[in-house]
Amino acid sequence: MAKNDLIGASLWDEYSNKVTDRMNNPRHQGEIFEEDVKKRGNKLIVADFGAESCGDAVRLYWEVDPKTDIIVDSKFKSFGCGTAIASSDIMTELCVGKTVQEAVKITNIDVEMALRDDPDTPAVPAQKMHCSVMAYDVIKKAAGQYLNVDSESFEEEIIVCECARVSLKTIQEVIRLNDLKTVEEITDYTKAGGFCKSCIKPGGHEEKEYYLVDILADVRREMDEEKMKAAADASAAGEIKFEDMTLVQQIKAVDAVIDENVRQFLIMDGGNMEVIDIKPNDEYIDIYIRYLGACSGCASSSTGTLYAIETTLKEKLSSKIRVLPI
Amino acid sequence: MQVYLDNNATTMVAPEVVEAMNPFFTELYGNPNSLHKFGTATHPALSRAIDQVYTALNASDEDDIIFTSCATESNNWVLQSIYNDYIKNGEKDHIITSEVEHPSILSTCAWLEQQGVKVTYLPVNEEGRVEAHVVKSFITQKTALVSVMWASNETGVINPIKEIGEVCKEAGVLFHSDAVQAVGKIPVDLQDVHVDFVSMSAHKFHGPKGVGALFIKNSQPLSPLLHGGDQMSGRRSGTLNVPYIVGMGKAIEMATQNIEQTMASIRAKRDHLEDELLKLSDTFTVGKREHRTPNTILISVKGVEGEGMLWDLNNAGIGASTGSACASEDLEANSVMLAIGADSELAHTGIRLSLSRYTTDEEVEYVIEHFKKAVERLRAISSSFAKQAPTA
Incomplete structure (x- = not known):
């Protein structure tokens, strides 16, 4: 909350020109009929996703050449708001010319990116992102049909939000793909938790498994673990920047540099030092140290010695380092 | 053409109201509480405004009508002070309201629940009305207040306030009604109906935003929400908003003088519009016309999502609204549609059209034409009207 949030959002003003244009004049709205497709020796796939009771429903039509698996034509029908129609329209366009195997790799991010006027400005506000997620889901459903993945297996997905029929897998994927950090964001992207709210946390009017x-x-913990593992692997391979290390890795790295280049000289003078803390601080990384033995109280500890320590660490680890004795 | 059919959200300020307000900004700008002439010079106009409001509502001189900043304040005042005066001390523990109230009631009740108050949210019947016998069945010895809106903002459906008032009177329970959508649209006679507290807001009847009122029957006790300089007999502190109070007086007078004639004229336009729109297949409107404020239509158009419809209407220069999904920032379906038990498939298809006394026949014809065009276009896109069945 701040100045920009004090009056209600002008939702429609946040749509890109492409979204507006596709809502006003969808290019691929319509149907593809079985008899026409048969004449051409192709295969028709028609998949539904969403429900009118949830506020959004889309039906996707694919005409697929069975020899090449290429989607030669695609159309849609949609019950929904402007962004749902615009997302469906661009989604069919992204499918045409691809093989089914390629099309299934189209994500909601691709759909939303294709609707942007410039690459850095989102095409729709966050609460409208679910429209592009739906486009992504309907493609997977159509691909499942074509590739003869048992439709049962789709229905046996673990549904976390019954109202919006959002699966566990979708939620996990959306968290990962979009680096979501709050339940509110999950709701914006998937609609999960946007209706009866039972699936948000225990204590709602319906008991849930998830x-x-x-x-x-869970997903955030897995993501953190993966990040840590990646950092550890990179560190082992000597490929990691000091700034990207975990705190423990940073402490180890600093100690190693100190051990190799500094400590012996301090000990020779009857002193020593220890690393107390490492904190990022805007453009700096502050390393707090404490002098031990003869070093504490030595005049040079805040001038020459400090300069030598800082210069060494900067040179070996990162130019952003500042050393602060306490 | 630009056509504003969202008069349940807010209205144009009547030019006569603006004219009545104008002197109180740069000429008669004194504080009514001051002893000098600058202050007292505002008193005749304030007295006149107070008379206009009392007359419009047929309030008795023993009643208090306290000006507030808006109906949200009036609603908060009643609920919070009933809690402070009757519930906190353990005397009572229960408030009854309905499922279809305005958020200024529902959110305040949710907050009261967090404070430990028991709140009953009454269901509505298939027409969207709260029934008096249902109210009666939930009243207990510990019920402190019944709060039921006079007319619905979503559907225009008018509740049987007189009957509910009798039920409350008989049970000795205080009765509040949020009359924001009733005052200025239909006759509201506060001596004919037994109601203890009534909230209203000027901008719903061609007055300015930022001024409302709370009617308190027989000046009965209700601790203040705003403490301060003891304006309005200490019931609501804060410097009197002279120009806005004057504007509210003028607006309520204009809205209620000849109200039968005005209602008949708006009703004729509304009914014509409704008749024409219902000629579209697979449409229905909520609530019997005789039970609705004469300006409101909530129409469901199968296969057309509400926000998509608003988009097309907006492109044609028409301002309407929907309580459903995408238009507001949350994802809830139209709560009234669900409450009246409409098919859940239709919960996202509601469009509210609300007229005013300034709506012209020409505007109505324009809306009929463009509403039909929008439905035609969006149904052509809609999956509900697709012919080819899914292949699996």
Whole structure:
């Protein structure tokens, strides 16, 4: 909350020109009929996603050449708001010319990116992102049909939010893909938790097997672990920048440099030092140290010695380092 | 053409109202509480405004009508002070309201629940009305207040306030009604109906935004929400908003003088519009016309999502609204549609059109034409009207 939030959002003004244009004049709205497709020796796939009771429903039509698996034509029908129609329209366009196997790799991010006027400005406000997620889901459903993945297996997905029919897998993927950090963001992207709210956390009017708060915590923990593992691997391979290290890695790295280049000289003078803390501080990384033995109280500890320590660390680890004795 | 059919959200300020307000900004700008002439010079106009409001509502001189900043304040005042005066001390523990109230009631009740108050949210019947016998069945010895809106902002459906008032009177329970959508649209006679507290807001009847009132029957006790300089007999502190109070007086007078004639004229336009729109297949409107404020239509158009419809209407220069999904920032379906038990498939298809006494026949014809065009276009896109079935 701040100045920009004091009056209500002008939702429609945040749409890109492409979204507006596609809502006003969808290019690929319509149907593809079985008899026409048969005449051409192709295969028709028609998949539904969403429901009118949830406020959004889309039906995707693919005409697929069975020899090449290439989607030669695609159309859609949509019950929904402007962004739902615009997302559906651009989604069919992204499918045409691709093989089914390629099309299934189209994500909601691709759909939303294709609707942007410039690459750095989102095409729709966050609460409208679910429209592009739906486009992504309907493609997967159509691909499942074509590739003869047992439709049962789709229905047996673990549904976390019944109202919006959002699966555990979708929620996990959306958290990962978009680096979501709050339950509210999950709701914006997937609609999960936007209706009866039972799936947000225990204590709602319906008991659930999975709750968004737990899923979010689990995925975030996995993401952190992966990040740590990646940092450890990179560190082992000597490929990591000091700034990207975990705190423990940073402490180890600093100690190693001190051990190799500094400590012996301090000990020779009857002193020593220890690293107390490492904190990022805007453009600096502050390393707090404490002098021990003869070093504490030595005049040079705040001038020449300090300069030598800082220069060495800067040279070996990062130019952003500042050393602060306490 | 620009056509504003969202008069349940807010209205144009009547030019006569603006004219009545104008002197109180740069000429008669004194503080009514001051002893000098600058202050007292505002008193005749304030007295006149107070008379206009009392007359419009047929309030008795023993009643208090306290000016507030808006109906949200009036609603908060009643609920919070009933809690402070009757519930906090353990005397009572219960408030009854309905499922379809305005957020200024529902959110305040949710907050009261957090404070430990028991709140009953009454269901509405298939027409969207709260029934008096249902109110009666939930009243207990510990019920402190019944709060039921006079007319619905979403559907225009008018509740049987007189009957609910009788039920409350008989049970000895205080009765509040949020009359924001009733005052200025239909006759509101506060001596004919037994109601203890009534909230209203000027901008719903061609007055300015930022001024409302709370009617308190027989000046009965209700501790203040705003403490301060003891204006309005200490019931609501804060410097009197002279120009806005004057504007509210003028606006309520204009809205209620000849109200039967005005209602008949708006009703004729509304009914014509409704008749024409209902000629579209797979449409229905909520609430019997005789039970609705004469200016309101909530129409469901199968296969057309509400915000998509608003988009097309907006492109044609028409301002309407929907309580459903995407238009507001949350994802809830139209709560009234769900409350009246409409098919959940239709919960996102509601469009509210609300007329005013300034709506012209020409505007109505324009809306009929463009509403039909929008439905035609969006149904052509809609999955609900697709012919080819899914392949799996």
